[in-house]
Amino acid sequence: MSEVRIAAEPRTEFGKGAARRVRRAGKVPAVLYGHGTDPRHITLPGHDLMLALKTPNVLLRVEGVGGTDNLALPKAVQRDVIKGFLEHVDLLVVEKGEKVAVEIPVTLTGEVASGGSLYQEAVSVEVLTEATHIPEGVEFNVEGLEPGTQVTLSELKLPAGTELHTDPDATLLIVSHERSGAAAEGEEAAGEGAGEGSEPAEAAAE
Incomplete structure (x- = not known):
């Protein structure tokens, strides 16, 4: 499968207010984790990420994090339930030859x-x-x-x-x-007949 290169920037501000500012700038908050490293909080370009995620299980080459490139798979994608825009993405770091x-x-x-x-x-x-x-x-x-x-x-x-x-x-x-x-109609008619027959029996019991 092909790789999609995407440029990342470190994220130093957190919380709902900071996340809204990131999204207003056309970017998406994300976290990069895996292989025993501490989670790295980053932002990704919203338009490029949206296009990349149209491919199921897309392999991303995340550039600009710690001076090295990281191969990563999207593992959790959060979208706004009404408007559908990306709110947050979790990325799992993977290596060539690794099974996932x-x-x-x-x-x-x-x-x-x-x-x-x-x-x-x-x-x-x-x-x-x-x-x-x-x-x-x-x-x-x-x-x-x-x-x-x-x-x-x-x-x-x-x-x-x-x-x-x-x-x-x-x-x-x-x-x-x-x-x-014909069979479906027969079953429907039989059901209706059973319903009609039950009314007099109930009336007689009363």
Whole structure:
């Protein structure tokens, strides 16, 4: 995966007032931590950071902190619940070759067999992978799967160097029998009939 370079500045003022001043200047408060170092409080350019975060699990090369560059992954992103702007970001320092746990999306391709309805239980999966080679996602082909089929996460074919970091027996998807329109209407009518029949019985009891 590609790296996104982003320039950081040290942050020396703290508190809500200081954070508001940082954001008014078009920047975002952030903290850089990991690998046994003390957390380093920084600010990042808001526009550049917003663009970078559009890529899931983006790898940032944070420049200008302690005179060295740091590779980092966003681990917690706080946004304003109404306006959506970035309020704060936690960045985890990583190194090449290091394994990290991340969530990647699962995309289904193909069509199930006729008469089947597809239900995707897991839209993402947690994996353990190299920090500098995080896959963008994983695909699973459902072509021709018959009604009654259940697929678990263990059946995903992950890229080399990537492994599941969650329960392999958890359900990925289910293919159930598609209900016909007539069957659905019949069930609805039966339910209505049961409701109508209950009123006289209640009246008789009274």
